[in-house]
Amino acid sequence: MALRADLLPALAAFESAARHQNFTHAAEELHLTASAVSHHVRKLESRLGVTLFQRHARGVSLTAEGRQLADAASSALADVDSVVRGLRAARAEHNRVRITTLHSLTYTWLIPRMRDLHAAHPDIRLSLDTEVALTRFDDAGPDLGIRHGPGHWPGLTAHLLMDETLFPVAAPDLPGLDKVTTPADIARMPLIADHARQGWLDxxxxxxxxxAHIEERHTFSDTTDALNAAAFGHGAALARQRIVAPYLEAGRLVQLPGPELQARWGYYVVYPAHRRLRPAARRFVDWLLSQPVD
Structure with a gap:
C-alpha cells in the first residue's frame, strides 16, 4: 500500500519512539505528550495491520516488523533531514556577502553598526576579510570591498562612502597632558604613527x-593598534576621525589642540565594473551608502 501523507506524523513519532525505545523520551523530543506518541503508533499499527512494539511493564520493545520499519524510517528521515539542511545552507549562502576591507574600519566603524544591518536585512550574512594585501575580484573572490584611497581603481566601480580628517589624540591621564596647549607642545611628546600615507609631518x-624635531617612537601597520597604544598612555597618535570615534566616546582618548587636517583620501565601496552585484550584495551596498557618517 502507498504511504499516505496523513501517516507522516505517525511515522515520525514511531521513528523517534523506536530510537529511544521509550514513548516518554520520544514525546519530549517531538514536544508532544506520551499519550499522543502512543496514539500515533497505534494508528500506524492499525493502518499497516502489524504490531510494531511489544508493550510490557518495563516499557516497550520493537517487534521484528517494528525493527524492519524503524530501520527504513530512520534512513528515510535522515535523507530528508540532510536535504532540508542542504537547502537551508544553500539559501544562507545565497544571502552571504563577501567583503574585503580594512581591519581598523571593520573594528571601529562597521561592527558597531551591524545591529542596524541585521534589523534592516536579517537574512544577510557577512564574510569579512581584513588582510592587508588587496584582494583580487575574480569569480572566487569577494563581492565588494571598502577601500581607503583616491577613489579610482582600474576595472572597479567606486562609490564614496565617507571622507576623513586627521587630528592628534592621547590618553586623558597621560602624564604632562595638562601642559599641552599648542601644536608645538605636541611635537615634544612621544609620537605614535601608523603606515598611512599622511602622517605627523603633514x-x-x-x-x-x-x-621641530619629530620623533615617532612607535609605528604600527594598523591604525587601531596605534590608537590602542595611545589609549594605554604610550604617547600621542594621529587619529582618523572615522576610526577614533569609539575611543573618544568611551573617554579612552581625547583630542589635542590643533587643526583637523582634511585627508587626501577617503573610504570607498568598490566592486568589479564588469560584474553585476548579486541581490544580497546590492542591498548591503545600498545599506552602507545610506549610513550617516557625521
Missing amino acids: WFRAADVHG
Missing part, C-alpha cells in the same frame, strides 16, 4: 609648526 605642516 599635520605639523598644517598646524604651522616648522623646524
Whole structure:
C-alpha cells in the first residue's frame, strides 16, 4: 500500500519512539505528550495491520516488523533531514556577502553598526576579510570591498562612502597632558604613527609648526593598534576621525589642540565594473551608502 501523507506524523513519532525505545523520551523530543506518541503508533499499527512494539511493564520493545520499519524510517528521515539542511545552507549562502576591507574600519566603524544591518536585512550574512594585501575580484573572490584611497581603481566601480580628517589624540591621564596647549607642545611628546600615507609631518605642516624635531617612537601597520597604544598612555597618535570615534566616546582618548587636517583620501565601496552585484550584495551596498557618517 502507498504511504499516505496523513501517516507522516505517525511515522515520525514511531521513528523517534523506536530510537529511544521509550514513548516518554520520544514525546519530549517531538514536544508532544506520551499519550499522543502512543496514539500515533497505534494508528500506524492499525493502518499497516502489524504490531510494531511489544508493550510490557518495563516499557516497550520493537517487534521484528517494528525493527524492519524503524530501520527504513530512520534512513528515510535522515535523507530528508540532510536535504532540508542542504537547502537551508544553500539559501544562507545565497544571502552571504563577501567583503574585503580594512581591519581598523571593520573594528571601529562597521561592527558597531551591524545591529542596524541585521534589523534592516536579517537574512544577510557577512564574510569579512581584513588582510592587508588587496584582494583580487575574480569569480572566487569577494563581492565588494571598502577601500581607503583616491577613489579610482582600474576595472572597479567606486562609490564614496565617507571622507576623513586627521587630528592628534592621547590618553586623558597621560602624564604632562595638562601642559599641552599648542601644536608645538605636541611635537615634544612621544609620537605614535601608523603606515598611512599622511602622517605627523603633514599635520605639523598644517598646524604651522616648522623646524621641530619629530620623533615617532612607535609605528604600527594598523591604525587601531596605534590608537590602542595611545589609549594605554604610550604617547600621542594621529587619529582618523572615522576610526577614533569609539575611543573618544568611551573617554579612552581625547583630542589635542590643533587643526583637523582634511585627508587626501577617503573610504570607498568598490566592486568589479564588469560584474553585476548579486541581490544580497546590492542591498548591503545600498545599506552602507545610506549610513550617516557625521
